[in-house]
Amino acid sequence: MGGETYKSMAGQKDNEVPAIRTLADLARVAGVSTGTVSRALAGKSLVNVETRERIQTLAREHGFRPNQMASKLRSRRTGVIGVVIPLGHELRQHISDPFFLTLVGYLADELTEGGYDLMLSRALPDGTSDWLDRIAGSGMVDGVIVIGQSDQYDLIEAASHSYRPLVVWGQHRAGQNHCVVGTDNAAGGRIAVEHLVASGATSLAFLGDTTGIEIADRLRGATEAATAAGVPIRHIPIPLATDAMGPEIEAAMASQCSGINGVVAASDLVAMAALRCLHQKGMRVPEDVQIVGFDDLPLAAQTSPPLTTIRQEIAAGARAMVERLRALVEKEPATSLVMAPTLVVRQSTRAEG
Amino acid sequence: MGGETYKSMAGQKDNEVPAIRTLADLARVAGVSTGTVSRALAGKSLVNVETRERIQTLAREHGFRPNQMASKLRSRRTGVIGVVIPLGHELRQHISDPFFLTLVGYLADELTEGGYDLMLSRALPDGTSDWLDRIAGSGMVDGVIVIGQSDQYDLIEAASHSYRPLVVWGQHRAGQNHCVVGTDNAAGGRIAVEHLVASGATSLAFLGDTTGIEIADRLRGATEAATAAGVPIRHIPIPLATDAMGPEIEAAMASQCSGINGVVAASDLVAMAALRCLHQKGMRVPEDVQIVGFDDLPLAAQTSPPLTTIRQEIAAGARAMVERLRALVEKEPATSLVMAPTLVVRQSTRAEG
DNA sequence: ATGAAAGCGCTAACAT
DNA sequence: ATGTTAGCGCTTTCAT
Numbered sequence A, B: 001m002g003g004e005t006y007k008s009m010a011g012q013k014d015n016e017v018p019a020i021r022t023l024a025d026l027a028r029v030a031g032v033s034t035g036t037v038s039r040a041l042a043g044k045s046l047v048n049v050e051t052r053e054r055i056q057t058l059a060r061e062h063g064f065r066p067n068q069m070a071s072k073l074r075s076r077r078t079g080v081i082g083v084v085i086p087l088g089h090e091l092r093q094h095i096s097d098p099f100f101l102t103l104v105g106y107l108a109d110e111l112t113e114g115g116y117d118l119m120l121s122r123a124l125p126d127g128t129s130d131w132l133d134r135i136a137g138s139g140m141v142d143g144v145i146v147i148g149q150s151d152q153y154d155l156i157e158a159a160s161h162s163y164r165p166l167v168v169w170g171q172h173r174a175g176q177n178h179c180v181v182g183t184d185n186a187a188g189g190r191i192a193v194e195h196l197v198a199s200g201a202t203s204l205a206f207l208g209d210t211t212g213i214e215i216a217d218r219l220r221g222a223t224e225a226a227t228a229a230g231v232p233i234r235h236i237p238i239p240l241a242t243d244a245m246g247p248e249i250e251a252a253m254a255s256q257c258s259g260i261n262g263v264v265a266a267s268d269l270v271a272m273a274a275l276r277c278l279h280q281k282g283m284r285v286p287e288d289v290q291i292v293g294f295d296d297l298p299l300a301a302q303t304s305p306p307l308t309t310i311r312q313e314i315a316a317g318a319r320a321m322v323e324r325l326r327a328l329v330e331k332e333p334a335t336s337l338v339m340a341p342t343l344v345v346r347q348s349t350r351a352e353g
Numbered sequence C: 001a002t003g004a005a006a007g008c009g010c011t012a013a014c015a016t
Numbered sequence D: 001a002t003g004t005t006a007g008c009g010c011t012t013t014c015a016t
Helices: A023-030 A033-044 A049-061 A067-076 A098-114 A133-134 A153-162 A185-198 A212-231 A244-258 A266-282 A298-302 A313-330 B023-030 B034-041 B049-061 B068-075 B098-113 B131-136 B153-162 B183-199 B215-229 B246-258 B270-279 B298-302 B314-329
Strands: A002-007 A081-086 A116-124 A143-146 A166-169 A179-183 A205-209 A232-235 A261-267 A290-295 A308-310 A335-341 A342-346 B004-006 B080-086 B116-125 B143-147 B165-167 B179-183 B204-207 B234-235 B262-265 B290-295 B307-313 B336-339 B342-344
Touching: A023 A033, A023 A049, A033 A049, A067 B068, A081 A133, A098 A116, A098 A143, A098 A313, A098 B098, A116 A133, A116 B098, A133 A143, A133 A153, A133 B116, A143 A313, A153 A166, A153 B098, A166 A313, A166 A342, A179 A185, A179 A313, A185 A205, A185 A212, A185 A261, A185 A290, A185 A342, A185 B336, A205 A212, A205 A244, A212 A232, A232 A244, A244 A266, A244 B131, A244 B298, A261 A266, A261 B307, A266 A290, A266 B298, A298 B246, A298 B270, A308 B080, A308 B179, B023 B049, B023 B068, B034 B049, B068 B098, B080 B098, B080 B131, B098 B116, B098 B143, B131 B153, B143 B314, B153 B165, B165 B314, B179 B183, B179 B314, B183 B204, B183 B262, B183 B290, B183 B307, B183 B342, B204 B215, B204 B246, B204 B270, B215 B234, B234 B246, B246 B270, B262 B270, B262 B298, B270 B290, B270 B298, B314 B336
Parallel strands: A081 A116, A081 A143, A143 A166, A166 A179, A179 A335, A205 A232, A205 A261, A261 A290, A290 A308, B080 B116, B080 B143, B143 B165, B165 B179, B179 B336, B204 B234, B204 B262, B262 B290, B290 B307
Antiparallel strands: A002 B336, A116 B116, A308 A342, A335 B004, B307 B342
């Protein structure tokens, strides 16, 4: 690591005042009962305005915070939502997918807004099949959001029968039980291919490993559209992990991509790697090869050239997930949502026509 | 949003078996006392091996999970670490910085590994100055990690005097109290400039807003090195938010960058935007203009051309932060860590010489 | 090795 | 409007 180390005062004692730690302490100081303090701090209406303000002031002065564990235990409501990323088919056991991370960011916003806290876990499914139960049944959370089905679709589906407040980002399958929010991936694949064909591509490749069912659906849609248009398409299953991608893509490009003039990438990151690869081989984008990404992450607008891509509505998706979860927490029903992807044309493809 | 909606069964009732919900329930079924069940489930040694296994099996069969709220309340240890991102000077009130998000990913790994759960909050400092106290004093967490000091350095420093288990990612200042882990940003700026000068740059620009003290230090280091080398350097304070960056950078480039042949970017994302901009203006990188990024995010290797950048050790930093926090939780002292940045040479700069 | 009992700090009836 | 009381479900002495 080669760094330097500095002594810090952290860990040493300051002088502490005999602190107010519990409702009872505060109650004694205020000359009222714990019940009143509890109500006053919760801002309930049945407390005299004057005593309430006196107590709140007192609490502030003493820097008193009611213990949430106790509160949550008693009220049987945690105010916490668990957010889990299953790392089923990822090679590296690390949360690195920028799409997921971005979604987490938006979820954090939406949940905070709604008065919830967010407990983040990664799960390494290991066949014991209890990663979901463990978090769902811990009593620590009011509900669970799963980001990406990975290869755990069946397990999630099974869990959803006994655990209700559960919302998943991912792929919708006909007749499924669990509430899912996601993009119509097949449509996305289709749109990408149609755009490429309309702008002159005659030989296509789909770049990306299809272990995740979302990606598989993108490939399915792309293949259907290619077939319909009578254009050949080749599937090149390079892994999706950001940092493993470079060499793999180069090898694949060198050996399998001769003659290809249109690329559908499984994600913006794959597209970016392809862009770099082609650039280094002296191929011009979009003149020699056109590329369409998937996701429309903020960085898609910053590549050279800026990426034409299939947009997923991340912010809207996060909002929809939180709305649905809230409904399920309140024991109301919730419907799945499959959002339509949209084509964002930038400069990695040519004009249609 | 323009999506479709599917009915889902979620929210309807399955037939439930009269479930085992508490230790007492399990104790009754097992014909022992709650104390024994508690000990058996915790795997304590003082329980008869046979009864322990019987109870554990029983628990598994009934899908029983002890309520964590109750457990944590009683044992006065939450097993949860709060991770906060203060959004002090960010324009958009959204956690979007990919560096921070990546760091969160690594922290999730390290904390999970260490048996901790991670509670993620964003904080919108609003002058009431209690965003840190609120999470620290909530009784919900054993310790707090703050990601980025933003413009809240003083508040964090103040809080660290009364709240001990606190570790911050950011900039170290001489004599500070709070335990910080971070990169020597001035050195990073210096290294970037030295590399640019050594590879032939004669007129420099530093791209990035310096409200965050880390960025300010990068600029300071860069300026020092430029002065020492007798090379002019201009500061162009474009905002760092990913999506606001495009137009701003174009405007700045057009008006202020004539003659510049070396760019130090405040982050890889800024560098990427600059890359795109130059590309569109027909300038070649590195032939006409050389660029050095900062962070070495995984995507830095995927730009065209791949980015020469100043690497921050994110994974090692996450590990160091968790180690230090653990020490502080155990009431042991902890030292700050300032890691040395390293130059990663790729193809956005020319060979030195 | 196990049981009994006393809380952890708070909230929510139920009184008054 | 406020006080009193009974737990929330678990852990942990203290007995046995």
